[in-house]
Amino acid sequence: xxxxLIIGAGMSGLAAGVRLAQFGLRVCILERHTTIxxxxxxxxxxxxxxxVGLHAIxxxxxxxxxxxxxxxxxxxxxxxxxxxxxxxxxxSAVVFPAARLDFSNDLTMLESEIxxxxxxxxxxFRRLVDAILPYDGLEQPRGRESARAxxxxxxxxxxxxxxxxxxxxxxxxxxxxxxxxAQASVMFRSIFLEGFAxxxxxxxxxxxxxxxxxxxxxxxxxxxxxxxxxxxxxxxxHHVELDDGVxxxxxxxxSSAGWCETMQLCGEQSALCEQVSPGQLSFVESIAVLDCPxxxxxxxxxxxxxxxxxxxxxxxxxxxxxxxxSGVVCSPNNFAYVDDNGxxxxxxxxxALANFDRWTALTGGEYEQEKVTARxxxxxxxxxxxxxxxxxxxxxxxxxxxxxxxxxxxDNGAVYGAPQKRRDGTTHLRNLFVCGSDQGWVGIVxxxxxxxxMANRHCLQPTVAR
Amino acid sequence: xxxxxxxxxxxxxxxxxxPDEDLTALKDDVPFxxxxxxxxxxxxDIVMELRKRYRVQxxxxxxxxxxxxAGTVTYLEPLLKDAQKA
Numbered sequence: 438x439x440x441x442l443i444i445g446a447g448m449s450g451l452a453a454g455v456r457l458a459q460f461g462l463r464v465c466i467l468e469r470h471t472t473i474x475x476x477x478x479x480x481x482x483x484x485x486x487x488x489v490g491l492h493a494i495x496x497x498x499x500x501x502x503x504x505x506x507x508x509x510x511x512x513x514x515x516x517x518x519x520x521x522x523x524x525x526x527x528x529s530a531v532v533f534p535a536a537r538l539d540f541s542n543d544l545t546m547l548e549s550e551i552x553x554x555x556x557x558x559x560x561x562f563r564r565l566v567d568a569i570l571p572y573d574g575l576e577q578p579r580g581r582e583s584a585r586a587x588x589x590x591x592x593x594x595x596x597x598x599x600x601x602x603x604x605x606x607x608x609x610x611x612x613x614x615x616x617x618x619a620q621a622s623v624m625f626r627s628i629f630l631e632g633f634a635x636x637x638x639x640x641x642x643x644x645x646x647x648x649x650x651x652x653x654x655x656x657x658x659x660x661x662x663x664x665x666x667x668x669x670x671x672x673x674x675h676h677v678e679l680d681d682g683v684x685x686x687x688x689x690x691x692s693s694a695g696w697c698e699t700m701q702l703c704g705e706q707s708a709l710c711e712q713v714s715p716g717q718l719s720f721v722e723s724i725a726v727l728d729c730p731x732x733x734x735x736x737x738x739x740x741x742x743x744x745x746x747x748x749x750x751x752x753x754x755x756x757x758x759x760x761x762x763s764g765v766v767c768s769p770n771n772f773a774y775v776d777d778n779g780x781x782x783x784x785x786x787x788x789a790l791a792n793f794d795r796w797t798a799l800t801g802g803e804y805e806q807e808k809v810t811a812r813x814x815x816x817x818x819x820x821x822x823x824x825x826x827x828x829x830x831x832x833x834x835x836x837x838x839x840x841x842x843x844x845x846x847x848d849n850g851a852v853y854g855a856p857q858k859r860r861d862g863t864t865h866l867r868n869l870f871v872c873g874s875d876q877g878w879v880g881i882v883x884x885x886x887x888x889x890x891m892a893n894r895h896c897l898q899p900t901v902a903r
Numbered sequence: 904x905x906x907x908x909x910x911x912x913x914x915x916x917x918x919x920x921x922p923d924e925d926l927t928a929l930k931d932d933v934p935f936x937x938x939x940x941x942x943x944x945x946x947x948d949i950v951m952e953l954r955k956r957y958r959v960q961x962x963x964x965x966x967x968x969x970x971x972x973a974g975t976v977t978y979l980e981p982l983l984k985d986a987q988k989a
Binding site for chain 1: 945952963
């Protein structure tokens with residue numbers, strides 16, 4: 438008998454686990470896979486370390502900051518800033534055919550870029566920033582106004598609206614085409630007002646620190662322990678049944694599997710699941726290891742978002758496997774490392790939108806062939822906006838919506854979960870709660886914050902009130 | 904525990920929760936929040952630590968009593984009078 442069972446050892450589940458174990462609760466995290474991390478993970482192949490998921494954390498703030506999601510998260514989990522070796526970005530960019538906007542963790546760079554590229558919009562942009570400031574990224578965003586519509590009220594040049602939305606949607610847009618203004622504001626803050634950083638050793642460091650702490654605090658982590666069924670009695674979870682038939686009991690269950698996915702585990706395929714339609718947006722990502730640092734090829738950007746027309750199409754590709762009209766190019770080398778503690782080899786990671794159904798319909802041989810085709814198409818598209826790195830590629834790996842579905846369990850391989858969010862984490866059952874992607878917090882910091890807040894609200898506070 | 908011991912214990916808990924804050928100059932009758940960075944999530948930590956260390960339950964309605972060091976000590980004194988410092 439546990440106090441809390443947590444489904445999924447991704448960022449939100451691990452953070453929730455640390456938080457609960459900190460106060461002596463008996464906690465067990467159940468993970469279907471042999472590795473932790475879910476969407477954000479890492480692996481070793483041919484002697485090289487690869488990261489998946491995280492390009493960079495958003496919401497970064499320099500050491501000593503006390504406000505905002507990152508300092509608050511570290512405090513709640515009792516980690517010191519230094520443990521993560523946070524390494525800030527150098528600079529990033531949004532590039533469309535008609536304009537380029539560089540930005541960094543200091544808003545003044547973006548402001549001066551807007552003065553340069555869109556002189557008539559400079560004042561409007563400042564007013565938009567003022568409208569965004571009240572969304573502090575701690576409270577979950579509410580409100581249904583279209584971000585595109587609200588941005589357009591401030592900014593009259595549609596190209597600038599598209600260029601600002603592109604990074605926001607790529608790093609957290611769960612719905613096609615648009616998002617609501619509140620959610621966009623949280624994303625805007627996390628990307629343009631706070632900014633990007635990377636643990637020097639990549640995502641593995643965050644996961645290792647979380648797991649080590651969780652175990653030190655007496656938490657139990659079970660790998661290869663997928664949950665097959667959540668068994669209900671009356672208005673509550675009676676027990677959880679694992680893939681291997683083992684039953685586990687707990688006072689409450691915190692699921693990071695996603696809303697629909699959790700309802701399916703409860704055997705509620707119909708009504709409760711239909712309240713939320715699954716997300717449609719998935720990615721192909723191709724990782725290229727280079728024989729030199731990207732800087733040596735004249736590529737100085739930490740993250741570069743590109744789009745090949747004046748209009749940014751944030752949608753599931755209808756007729757093709759992969760849509761390479763837009764993409765994200767992340768260079769893990771291009772962060773401000775100290776003492777040479779960054780990646781040892783040059784690396785570029787490229788992400789583009791992909792169609793889950795088409796990828797999963799492929800047979801084994803076709804699938805491998807299409808991975809190569811997609812990789813070459815993404816490269817060819819990206820080199821219109823970054824120096825041609827192709828002669829320098831020494832190793833590659835590519836993952837698809839199928840891979841994302843495998844490691845996250847998300848329906849449709851939807852990276853950011855379902856478009857409608859379950860903000861309070863409650864379900865139809867008294868002792869079942871959700872955390873993670875379907876909660877409205879985005880990014881790695883958001884995912885961990887979701888785990889912490891749901892653990893506080895639903896598992897710790899009730900023990901105080903009792 | 905005596906009032907002084909309780910005060911030390913609260914300082915110890917605070918140093919765990921907000922390790923980067925200087926607690927040496929903390930004034931007893933001024934709200935914590937005006938002196939150090941402490942939000943509602945952190946208050947939950949104080950309450951949970953008291954529960955973990957001394958099995959003292961502070962219901963949510965009583966959180967207001969914990970606004971200052973003086974208030975916290977006064978509130979906890981009867982609850983912790985038989986407790987031994989951990």
